[in-house]
Each structure stands twice: as structure tokens, then as C-alpha cells.
Amino acid sequence: MNRFLRWLGIAVVIFIAAPLVIVVPMSFSNARSLQFPPPGYWLGYYQAYFTDWSWLRPTWNSILIATATTVLTMALVVPATFALVRHRFRGKGIADVMMLMPLAVPHIVMAVGYYSYFGAFGIVHTHLGVVLAHTCLSVPIAFLVLSANLKGFDRTLERAALSLGASPARTFIHITLPILRPGLIISALFAFIQSFDETVVAIFISGRDAETLPRKMFDSIRQEADPVIAVISTLLFAAVIVGVTAPLVVARIRSRRSRLAAA
């Protein structure tokens, strides 16, 4: 039984890894259409991506929209998380549900709603519209990360500062925020990624003017896969590799350094 599950597990590792790895050689391929293994290799499609405004503009739009979404999300979520984690009040249960609701509603449903609702305000196909929509979708993720951090917060540190005469504002700035910083960074990062990756709502409301990278990729894959897709896929995958391994590398360097210090 054990053996059987293990072999199955190894097969699954290949199943998970193969599609991720395959986009890398594809990005160096010189074929015009999908072909694997590639008939030859060149960097032409990288050049195409970095010189073609029809790809660079959506990339820039996505960075802009994701940055604005992150700022807005954090401005709303940070105070609200303090309220929901540290206080008991009437209506708290409803507020908790409201925070998580966007996770439960399929994005296609929200896309229909935003298309009509933002259309009425004339902000469909604008950066503003996409930011407003993406913020709603980022709120629950930022909240989950931050509230988990805040629940584990040792409040005696704050009480100590207060009892030593620090004002509540000073305590917040010098004690609460620095301790909470990793949680804040991760929660902002998740909000950013959520917006940068969001596809369905962007397809329907970003239009030509505020076209995001996922929308451009979707259209391009739909119209028989522009080879530049492989380049972007490789770049996005590379970003994921860096993002996922960086914390491990940092942790290893730190532990080695502390071991050296101890020796």
C-alpha cells in the first residue's frame, strides 16, 4: 500500500512539474506556431516582447492597477482588521462574513455586475474601474493574512510601552507597526498578486484603454497563441520561482550566519 501510494506520488510530481517546465524551452523556440520540441532556438520573441507596445502597455497597466489596488486595499483593510480582531461589538459576525464574501462569489458573476454597474457611471474600460473592482477581490486575502498575524500578536508588549508612559499613538508607531511589519508586507504582496493575476473581471471591464496583461494574454491565446505568450509565461514563471525560493534562501543564510556567530 505504502509503495503503491509512493509511486503514484512520484508520477504526480511529473504531472505537476512538466507543464510548468515546458514553457521555458517554448519561449526560445523559433517556431511560428505551437510546436514541441522546438525546431530551433533564438531570442527573437524576447526581443518582440520588449519592443512591442501592444505587449508592454498591458504589462504597465497591470503594474499600475495592481499597485493602486494594493494601496487602496491596505488603507481599508488595516484599520478594519484591528476593529475585527481586537474589539467585540454588535454586527461583528456580519462584518466578518462581508470581508470573506468576495471569495465565495465566482468572478464571472462579479464581472457581469461590474460591467453593467460601472457602465452606468462611465468608468467601465478605465483604470479606475479595474482598481475599484480588484480592491474588492483583494480585501479578503489581505484580511485573512493580516488577521492571522494580528491574532498571534503579544499584547503585553504594547501594555509595557503604555505603562512606561508612551502615548497610544507612539506605542502604535514604535511597537505595534514594527512587530506587524512582516504580516503587513505579506498581506500587501498577496493583494498585489491577486490584482496582477486577476483575469475574468479584467477581461470584461478593462477594455482597450486599461487592458491588463492577463486580458491581453487571454485574447492572444484565444486567437491561436502568439509565440510571445511563451516569453511572458517564462518571465512570470521565473518571478514565481524567485518569489517562492527567496524566503527559503534568506532563512538559510540567516541560520548560517547565526551559527557562525555562535561559533
Add this chain to the structure above:
Amino acid sequence: MYKGYAMGNGIAKLTERKNLWPWLLLAPLAIYMAVFFLVPLIDVAIMSVTEPRPTLANYQRVLTGSLYLRVFLNTFMTAIMVTFACLLVGYPLAYLMASSKPRTATLILLLVTMSFWTSFLVRTYAWMVLLGTNGPIIWLLQSLGVQQPPQLLFTRFSSTLAMVHILAPYMVMNIYSVMRKIDPVLIRSAESLGAKGLALFRHVYLPLTAPGIANGSVLVLVICLGFYVTPVLLGSPREQMVAGLIGNQIDEFLAFGMGSAMAMVLLVVTLVILTIYHRRFGLDKLWG
């Protein structure tokens, strides 16, 4: 500074007495979510009964028209199949992680995490390469002597396979997080009492991992029911899923009424599944 202290204290006292402080902190977000999340959602509900005329005709068509019923049934069957396949794929992988040395387990976890964070679009595109007419799988079939390899891309098979690949990380992570916490003493004592092989698995290991299976399955099922990107890009145009059909209504036919009615049915089904789950396990555990 002292002034600040007195003032801060004053505000704190004032707000604490009336318990206004949490409300002040929560208000911006609550208003934002009401205006930019709830209202658009309610808009969908309103459009479903007012577009193009204020009747229930849209729902009548969605719930009795054979085309729509077939799409809903197709979506549901696909979602169940994907969930089941994710379980078949995810369980052994989680087991491999839980039973390997820490180093191997970390490597596999790294791989699963990478897959999880890689955009749906990138993974969908990768399957397009793998299953394409000039792709490695067709090539393999041909070199194995299959004269007329079947059409793999743009079929129900390709979209289902890609969705399993895309959603498997959700399943693996949920099951692994439960497996990791299983006390090995339980397994050893079961073994010492004579349980082995399949019996050990069925009566001891499987029940212990059930919460992870439930979490992962609900998450995969719910995401799959509303999946838009992959079925639209990889699936057969003749066998659409609900999300794709809703999209068509909006961007091709501008039929907001029909699109909204289908969206409401999808929403209700999703919320019913999540509510049942919430009653039994608590929703906060699902995404936590």
C-alpha cells in the same frame, strides 16, 4: 508630546465609552464593500428579473430550456470529475510528502507552491503546447504506432485535464496540512494491534485525513463550478461550462438578463455548497 498623550487618551476614553472606536475603524471598508461589492451583486440580481422586461422569463428559460439545463449539468459533472481527479492526484502526492524525509518534502512542497502561484493563463497555455497537434503527447502516440491520433485540444478532455492540474495544488496543500499533524503513534499502535495494508489505510489513515479531503474537495468543486478561463480557452466550443456561457451572453449577445439569471443560479449553487460546508466545519478554515 504630553498634549498628544492626553489627547490620545481622551479620544480612547471617549470612543471606548460609546464603543465607537471599532465602528470608526471599520466604516471605510464597510462603506466601500457596500458600494463596490454588494451593489454590483444586487445589480446582477435585479437585471436577472428586469432585462429586457420585468418578468421571470429569464429564469424560466434558464431552468427549463434544454440547452441551459445541459450546460448546467455538464458543468456540475465536470466539476465533480475534476474534484475526484484532484483527489486521486493530490492524495498520493500529499502522502509522498508526509512520508518523505524533510528535504524531499520541502522540494515537493516548493514545486506545488510554484504551481499554485503560477498564473492560470500560463498553465492553460502550457497544456495547449502539451496537447497540441505538434505537441509531445501526439508525437508520443504517433511513435507508439497510433496512426490517427485523436484530437486532444479543444475537447472536454483537454479542459478537464488542465483544470485538474491547475486545481490540484489546492487539494494537495489541504490534505498535506492534515497529514503532517497525524501523530505517528496512532499508526504504530494500530499496527501493533494487527492492522495492516488496506485495513490500516481504510480504518485509521483515511478517517484521520478526512478533514483535509473535505476542505480540498469543497474548494476545488466551488472554484471549478465558476471556472471561466481554462474551459473557454481549452474546452470544446460545443460543450461549454456555465461561466463561458454567461460570458457569451454578455460580450456577444449583450443579453444581460439571461447572463444575470445564469449568474444568479451559479451563485446560489455555490453559496448553498459553501453554507452546507460552513454549518459542518466553519468557513474560516477553508481559506485559512
